Amino acid sequence: MPRWNPDPQERLVTAAVELFRQHGYDAVTVTDIAEKAGLTRRSFFRHFSDKREVLFAGSRGNIPRITRLVEEYAPDVTAREAVMGALAQVGDYLLADPAAQALRQDLIDDSLELQERERTKLADMAAALAAGLVLRGTPPADAHSIGVFSAGIFHSAYVRTLRNEPPGSFADQLHASAAVIARFLTE
Amino acid sequence: MPRWNPDPQERLVTAAVELFRQHGYDAVTVTDIAEKAGLTRRSFFRHFSDKREVLFAGSRGNIPRITRLVEEYAPDVTAREAVMGALAQVGDYLLADPAAQALRQDLIDDSLELQERERTKLADMAAALAAGLVLRGTPPADAHSIGVFSAGIFHSAYVRTLRNEPPGSFADQLHASAAVIARFLTE
Numbered sequence: 001m002p003r004w005n006p007d008p009q010e011r012l013v014t015a016a017v018e019l020f021r022q023h024g025y026d027a028v029t030v031t032d033i034a035e036k037a038g039l040t041r042r043s044f045f046r047h048f049s050d051k052r053e054v055l056f057a058g059s060r061g062n063i064p065r066i067t068r069l070v071e072e073y074a075p076d077v078t079a080r081e082a083v084m085g086a087l088a089q090v091g092d093y094l095l096a097d098p099a100a101q102a103l104r105q106d107l108i109d110d111s112l113e114l115q116e117r118e119r120t121k122l123a124d125m126a127a128a129l130a131a132g133l134v135l136r137g138t139p140p141a142d143a144h145s146i147g148v149f150s151a152g153i154f155h156s157a158y159v160r161t162l163r164n165e166p167p168g169s170f171a172d173q174l175h176a177s178a179a180v181i182a183r184f185l186t187e
Numbered sequence: 188m189p190r191w192n193p194d195p196q197e198r199l200v201t202a203a204v205e206l207f208r209q210h211g212y213d214a215v216t217v218t219d220i221a222e223k224a225g226l227t228r229r230s231f232f233r234h235f236s237d238k239r240e241v242l243f244a245g246s247r248g249n250i251p252r253i254t255r256l257v258e259e260y261a262p263d264v265t266a267r268e269a270v271m272g273a274l275a276q277v278g279d280y281l282l283a284d285p286a287a288q289a290l291r292q293d294l295i296d297d298s299l300e301l302q303e304r305e306r307t308k309l310a311d312m313a314a315a316l317a318a319g320l321v322l323r324g325t326p327p328a329d330a331h332s333i334g335v336f337s338a339g340i341f342h343s344a345y346v347r348t349l350r351n352e353p354p355g356s357f358a359d360q361l362h363a364s365a366a367v368i369a370r371f372l373t374e
Binding site: 078079080083115116119120123141142144145146148149152153155156160165177178180181182184185186187 | 329374
């Protein structure tokens with residue numbers, strides 16, 4: 001194994017993104033990715049359940065983390081502050097390398113299969129937020145609605161930050177997205 | 188072809204739902220469904236792109252209809268009233284046979300594959316709502332956020348109506364779901 005990058009998972013992600021860029025997501029196989037990373041197909045499946053998952057590796061650990069982030073806010077902090085605070089932290093973490101994330105988002109926007117997986121991840125995020133709210137005392141049905149809503153706001157703020165439309169930090173975009181809905185609901 | 192039900196698509200849906208109920212969604216094949224409906228596999232694929240689609244046949248025509256419903260509201264009607272009015276009509280239409288819809292929802296709730304397709308349909312609904320709003324003059328980025336939000340509210344109201352929790356019409360549930368988010372955003 002080459003010494004310069006001993007982490008096989010990271011090598012698989014780098015190889016996959018490069019191949020997807022060159023040939024398009026659909027044309028690349030798991031075998032291609034493993035070969036380019038200097039690994040076996042078997043090793044690929046030790047790290048990822050399928051080809052789609054390569055682009056969502058970073059989000060796996062986030063789910064329990066999101067529940068904990070929401071839950072840990074003090075009881076006198078409102079549900080909105082707890083959820084927005086948790087999401088701002090997740091967004092800042094994911095957007096540490098915006099150029100790589102923009103490239104990843106372009107690949108997702110070009111593939112129905114990847115969009116499907118992205119929606120599954122957002123549904124997982126919604127469930128994680130709801131679980132955190134329930135632990136803070138929000139009724140489960142309300143927590144579910146708030147979770148789905150907040151995951152939608154997260155995604156919209158995330159895409160706006162990547163495109164820098166309008167210019168602003170992730171937290172700015174999060175509040176702008178929430179404000180659009182607040183206006184919509186009260187006009 | 189039996190005379191009692193000349194519509195092959197409807198026969199395929201009825202056969203599929205019955206088989207899914209008896210054996211579980213995963214265990215049933217397209218061949219099983221076609222056989223039970225007295226049709227060929229080829230005929231199945233003339234009506235549906237895959238097995239999942241059988242449970243979403245009713246929603247196909249709704250997408251352009253939703254855009255039109257939103258667009259057709261008079262200019263002095265607010266975006267909220269136009270979207271809620273359009274969704275109330277779609278919900279009432281889909282919920283004409285609540286027992287069949289509850290059974291369908293149970294099948295979806297039991298299958299990750301079907302949940303994925305359901306989310307795709309909700310994303311289509313979000314895009315259709317956004318398109319209607321843009322035609323009424325809402326800026327595209329705002330229309331996108333409102334579309335995603337409203338499709339989420341629709342789904343939550345739809346499930347609450349099926350479960351009758353709390354008791355109420357679809358329009359009641361729609362307003363209750365919106366009110367949860369309005370409270371969340373202003374507390």
